[in-house]
Amino acid sequence: GAVVSQHPSWVICKSGTSVKIECRSLDFQATTMFWYRQFPKQSLMLMATSNEGSKATYEQGVEKDKFLINHASLTLSTLTVTSAHPEDSSFYICSASVEYGSYEQYFGPGTRLTVT
Amino acid sequence: AQSVTQPDIHITVSEGASLELRCNYSYGATPYLFWYVQSPGQGLQLLLKYFSGDTLVQGIKGFEAEFKRSQSSFNLRKPSVHWSDAAEYFCAVGSGTYKYIFGTGTRLKVLA
Numbered sequence: 001g002a003v004v005s006q007h008p009s010w011v012i013c014k015s016g017t018s019v020k021i022e023c024r025s026l027d028f029q030a031t032t033m034f035w036y037r038q039f040p041k042q043s044l045m046l047m048a049t050s051n052e053g054s055k056a057t058y059e060q061g062v063e064k065d066k067f068l069i070n071h072a073s074l075t076l077s078t079l080t081v082t083s084a085h086p087e088d089s090s091f092y093i094c095s096a097s098v099e100y101g102s103y104e105q106y107f108g109p110g111t112r113l114t115v116t
Numbered sequence: 117a118q119s120v121t122q123p124d125i126h127i128t129v130s131e132g133a134s135l136e137l138r139c140n141y142s143y144g145a146t147p148y149l150f151w152y153v154q155s156p157g158q159g160l161q162l163l164l165k166y167f168s169g170d171t172l173v174q175g176i177k178g179f180e181a182e183f184k185r186s187q188s189s190f191n192l193r194k195p196s197v198h199w200s201d202a203a204e205y206f207c208a209v210g211s212g213t214y215k216y217i218f219g220t221g222t223r224l225k226v227l228a
Contacts, residue, residue, distance in 0.1 A: 006159075032214070043206065043218045044160075093159055103148040103167070103210035109159040 003027055004096050006108035013084055013115055021079045021111045023094030029074035030096035034105060035067075038091040050077055084115045118143050120209050122219035129197050130227045137192040137222050139207030148210030149190040151181055154221075155203045163205075166190060177201070202226045 003026040013019045023033060032051050036044040048064075050056040050071035058064045066088075068080040077096075081088050091112050095105040121140045129135055141147055148167050152160040164175025171183040181192045190207060207219040 004159075034215070041223075043220045044216075045218075046215055049215065091157075095160075097214065103214060104162075104165065105216060106162075107152070107160040110157070112157065 002098065002106040004030075004094065004106045004108040006092075006094055006111050008111060009109060010112040011114070013113070015085050015115055016083055018080055018082045019084055019113060021081075021092055021094075021113070023077045023079070023096070023108050025075045025096045025106070028096075028098050028106075030077075031074065031099055032097040033071055033077040034095045034097075035069060035077075035079050036093045036095070038093060038110075040091075044093060047079075081113065084113070086115045089113055089115045118209065118211050118217050120207055120217050120219035122205075122207055122222050124222045125220070126223050126225065128225040128227060131199050132196050135192075135194045135197045135201070135224070137205050137207075137224070139190045139192065139219060140188050141190065141207075141209045142188065143209055143211070145212065147190075149181075149183060150208040150210070150216070151175065151179070151190070151192045152206045152208065153177075153203045154206065160206065163192070197224075197226055199226045199228060 005024045007022045035047045038044045047062045048056045048058045050069050052071050052074050056069035071077040093110040095107045119142045150165045151163040154160050163179045164173045166173045166183045173181050179194050205222045208216040
């Protein structure tokens with residue numbers, strides 16, 4: 001149980017284009033989803049927290065107009081990288097909590113974004 | 117400020133040897149502590165967690181961790197390492213806002 005999927009697993013896009021990454025909870029309803037960014041050989045940095053039906057809360061330093069997060073349903077959150085640039089290339093990982101206020105997060109397999 | 121420190125960036129052990137990965141945290145209240153493993157290009161898999169109760173926690177794949185409040189530590193151990201354990205290991209603490217603060221990770225290499 002508690003499986004989280006991400007799609008696509010890897011994507012290459014050209015500079016200036018936008019790319020959407022999906023995060024789905026397959027067998028549970030996720031009231032809260034988290035988006036992380038991981039640079040090579042580094043730790044995970046939280047980008048934003050999203051609760052179903054409300055606006056995402058972004059961490060300090062994360063451009064909310066560049067990284068659009070939508071959590072329209074209890075099983076789906078999307079991260080859209082707008083006007084992507086090579087410096088946006090990274091590994092993006094989402095996670096989901098089963099219930100609000102739960103400390104336990106279930107992680108997706110990640111999406112490798114390469115911007116050329 | 118809340119923080120998690122994993123002092124060892126890289127650790128190399130021989131297959132069959134014992135393993136201990138260190139984790140120290142700084143957190144004002146009772147911490148919720150986690151250990152995750154990440155294989156190359158993959159997401160994170162939960163090894164074990166500590167919320168309360170017995171300070172020695174058993175996890176999957178033969179891992180265990182011990183919470184020591186006096187030392188602000190939550191070290192991960194395994195008595196006999198297998199080649200498949202080679203991966204990146206992350207310690208994390210759950211903060212008061214239900215977010216995770218991750219350590220910088222320890223990359224484990226296993227020698228045959």
